[in-house]
Amino acid sequence: MAHSTPTRRTLAALTATCTTAGLMLSACGTSSPEASTSDYKVGVLLQLSGAGSVYADSAQAGTKAALQDVNSSKKAGVRFTSVVADAGADAQSATTACSRLIQQDKVKALVVFVPGPQLLACNTLAKRQNIPILSLSSGAGNICATNLTGFGLVPNQQTLPVLDDLIAQGKKKWYFFGADYSTPKTTISIAKPYLASKGGTTVGESYEPMGTTDYSQDITKIVNAHPDVAFLNVIGNDDVALEKQWAADPRTKGITRVDILLGEGPAKALGSAASGIWSSNVYFSSIPGSDNDTFKSQIQAAGLKDSPDINTYVSYLQVEALASAVKSAGADGPKVISALGKTDITGPLGSQFQIRSGFSYQPVYLAQAQADGSFAIQKKSDPVDPKLACSSAS
Amino acid sequence: MTLLLDVLTSIGILTIVVLGLAIVLGVLDVINLAHTGFMGIGVYAAVVAHEHGWPFWLGVVVAAIAAAVAGLVVEVLVIRRLYDRPLETILATWGISLIIVQLITLAFGHNNRAVGQPLATATSVFGTPYSTYRLVLVIIAAVLVVGLALLIRFTRVGLTVRMIQANQDLARGLGIRVSFLRASTFVVGCALAGFAGALLGPTQAINPNYAVSLVATAFLAVLLAGRHLSGLVLGCVILGAVQVLFARWANPVYSSAVVVGVAVVLLRIFPEGLTWRRA
Numbered sequence: 258m259a260h261s262t263p264t265r266r267t268l269a270a271l272t273a274t275c276t277t278a279g280l281m282l283s284a285c286g287t288s289s290p291e292a293s294t295s296d297y298k299v300g301v302l303l304q305l306s307g308a309g310s311v312y313a314d315s316a317q318a319g320t321k322a323a324l325q326d327v328n329s330s331k332k333a334g335v336r337f338t339s340v341v342a343d344a345g346a347d348a349q350s351a352t353t354a355c356s357r358l359i360q361q362d363k364v365k366a367l368v369v370f371v372p373g374p375q376l377l378a379c380n381t382l383a384k385r386q387n388i389p390i391l392s393l394s395s396g397a398g399n400i401c402a403t404n405l406t407g408f409g410l411v412p413n414q415q416t417l418p419v420l421d422d423l424i425a426q427g428k429k430k431w432y433f434f435g436a437d438y439s440t441p442k443t444t445i446s447i448a449k450p451y452l453a454s455k456g457g458t459t460v461g462e463s464y465e466p467m468g469t470t471d472y473s474q475d476i477t478k479i480v481n482a483h484p485d486v487a488f489l490n491v492i493g494n495d496d497v498a499l500e501k502q503w504a505a506d507p508r509t510k511g512i513t514r515v516d517i518l519l520g521e522g523p524a525k526a527l528g529s530a531a532s533g534i535w536s537s538n539v540y541f542s543s544i545p546g547s548d549n550d551t552f553k554s555q556i557q558a559a560g561l562k563d564s565p566d567i568n569t570y571v572s573y574l575q576v577e578a579l580a581s582a583v584k585s586a587g588a589d590g591p592k593v594i595s596a597l598g599k600t601d602i603t604g605p606l607g608s609q610f611q612i613r614s615g616f617s618y619q620p621v622y623l624a625q626a627q628a629d630g631s632f633a634i635q636k637k638s639d640p641v642d643p644k645l646a647c648s649s650a651s
Numbered sequence: 652m653t654l655l656l657d658v659l660t661s662i663g664i665l666t667i668v669v670l671g672l673a674i675v676l677g678v679l680d681v682i683n684l685a686h687t688g689f690m691g692i693g694v695y696a697a698v699v700a701h702e703h704g705w706p707f708w709l710g711v712v713v714a715a716i717a718a719a720v721a722g723l724v725v726e727v728l729v730i731r732r733l734y735d736r737p738l739e740t741i742l743a744t745w746g747i748s749l750i751i752v753q754l755i756t757l758a759f760g761h762n763n764r765a766v767g768q769p770l771a772t773a774t775s776v777f778g779t780p781y782s783t784y785r786l787v788l789v790i791i792a793a794v795l796v797v798g799l800a801l802l803i804r805f806t807r808v809g810l811t812v813r814m815i816q817a818n819q820d821l822a823r824g825l826g827i828r829v830s831f832l833r834a835s836t837f838v839v840g841c842a843l844a845g846f847a848g849a850l851l852g853p854t855q856a857i858n859p860n861y862a863v864s865l866v867a868t869a870f871l872a873v874l875l876a877g878r879h880l881s882g883l884v885l886g887c888v889i890l891g892a893v894q895v896l897f898a899r900w901a902n903p904v905y906s907s908a909v910v911v912g913v914a915v916v917l918l919r920i921f922p923e924g925l926t927w928r929r930a
Contacts, residue, residue, distance in 0.1 A: 310761040437904045465903045468864040473657040474898045497856030507773030507780045526763035
């Protein structure tokens with residue numbers, strides 16, 4: 258074979274790079290093509306690339322279904338259009354995407370599905386322009402701003418109901434294991450004193466950094482502490498790896514698992530490895546009732562092949578709540594922000610969804626994973642007060 | 652006993668991940684940043700096999716073949732033109748890894764997938780019950796290392812590879828088809844990556860960014876290896892053991908940092924890697 262010239266080699270490398278860049282840029286953002294100036298443009302910021310992209314499909318389906326519902330039922334009094342942007346995997350990417358949505362696309366509100374650091378980065382830009390941010394996450398309940406509304410549960414809302422239920426079952430010795438990250442640490446710092454106040458005992462507590470792939474030594478630590486319950490609070494793909502390794506380890510038999518961060522999609526992928534895991538959240542696709550059946554049909558009509566999950570549900574609620582606020586306040590940013598703070602709508606499950614002081618109040622479901630990875634609903638709890646880390650928004 | 656088994660399985664898993672990477676670097680001087688991409692191709696091939704009802708172990712074979720085919724395409728289209736240009740191969744393989752991730756995303760979506768749970772039983776080792784599958788991973792790692800050592804030391808192929816590694820111009824002058832052997836080596840490295848990807852599927856989250864977290868320690872082990880199999884094994888033993896023992900006896904949060912620290916110190920002392928050489 259003849260030697261390639263340096264130019265050809267460089268060209269080949271550049272071609273590979275440009276192709277890559279092209280593929281990456283193709284995932285950067287999409288917008289509704291038929292938007293007009295009188296429309297209310299909503300920016301949708303979510304992770305289309307990187308590890309967080311596993312949640313993108315379900316969240317986008319919820320947003321799309323809600324936009325269709327809002328527009329067909331004229332719930333906002335104005336037509337909603339959307340622009341989607343990729344927040345990437347870090348705060349810098351989120352800032353770039355958020356800046357584009359605000360400066361270039363001129364969105365009037367932001368619906369976001371990003372972790373705390375990206376949320377903070379985006380909110381720095383949005384707050385200056387009085388653009389409301391409707392977020393799944395509010396960090397560990399400690400990210401507060403006047404223009405920010407959290408639609409997901411904060412740690413104590415999600416944790417206390419499952420603690421109550423399992424303590425009532427006589428499971429009093431708990432081991433707390435989490436990712437070395439703010440939400441798990443806050444969750445565990447809330448759970449431990451609550452457990453003690455209910456007569457339970459913490460037999461161990463440990464953390465692993467994000468990105469850990471081998472949990473064998475952690476599982477050994479937990480098993481050696483002989484707990485009744487292992488409270489596993491690891492995030493995203495790390496959580497899937499942990500649960501697979503836990504289920505494959507024969508020493509873990511007889512220890513009840515609680516994993517409130519395990520989504521329905523990952524649980525399905527885990528299959529029998531998820532069997533027996535307790536979780537709690539405001540939505541599971543297995544919630545019985547015609548309202549949920551209707552919701553699922555609506556989501557599937559929006560193009561989601563799998564069942565909806567918590568991300569779908571929350572993204573749907575976000576757009577519906579925004580429509581309610583726009584209907585009552587008009588398109589003006591500060592007025593919409595004010596109206597969002599008093600949101601009181603009927604959610605897709607027929608129950609009342611409220612926002613007070615920027616955080617949500619909604620019923621919490623306790624569920625246990627079955628052998629096929631689906632969750633069976635065990636109990637419905639009343640809304641829990643968020644007991645926020647920040648009492649007043651800045 | 653459990654601690655020893657944890658250390659052994661950690662070393663075994665690291666060895667399985669590292670082998671393909673080390674072969675490509677050791678023989679071709681190519682730092683293959685697309686290694687995780689080929690692991691991804693492997694695990695998704697195993698996912699497809701699983702979804703068609705094929706046995707897991709057949710899926711592992713399919714995974715190795717799929718990654719080998721992809722590796723051949725990449726070698727012919729890109730890598731072949733960039734040998735002896737380390738910086739350009741780094742850039743190109745990085746780009747290829749991103750392309751693979753995007754292609755997997757387009758084909759399979761963002762969601763997690765499954766490959767099933769083979770050997771979901773316990774085996775008693777001196778009275779200690781332990782995951783059978785993890786023990787099998789240790790055995791597979793040992794078989795791979797021994798097989799590779801025998802191949803390199805006692806076969807004509809091994810002799811040829813060592814000759815190319817030592818002096819490519821001399822090998823070419825002796826009539827050895829260097830370009831064919833380079834391509835074959837890259838394909839074998841990719842096949843091993845696919846094989847590793849499928850084998851680790853039952854213990855890891857399977858999504859388009861598969862194995863990204865696994866590869867940092869793997870690159871450190873390769874750097875420590877010094878282009879010799881003995882160094883590679885020693886590197887895996889040291890890093891795997893440090894990771895597990897520090898996590899067990901100290902704060903696991905810092906174990907990854909300690910692994911990097913140990914690797915840096917060892918490279919400072921042995922800049923050419925951990926290899927035994929006769930005086």
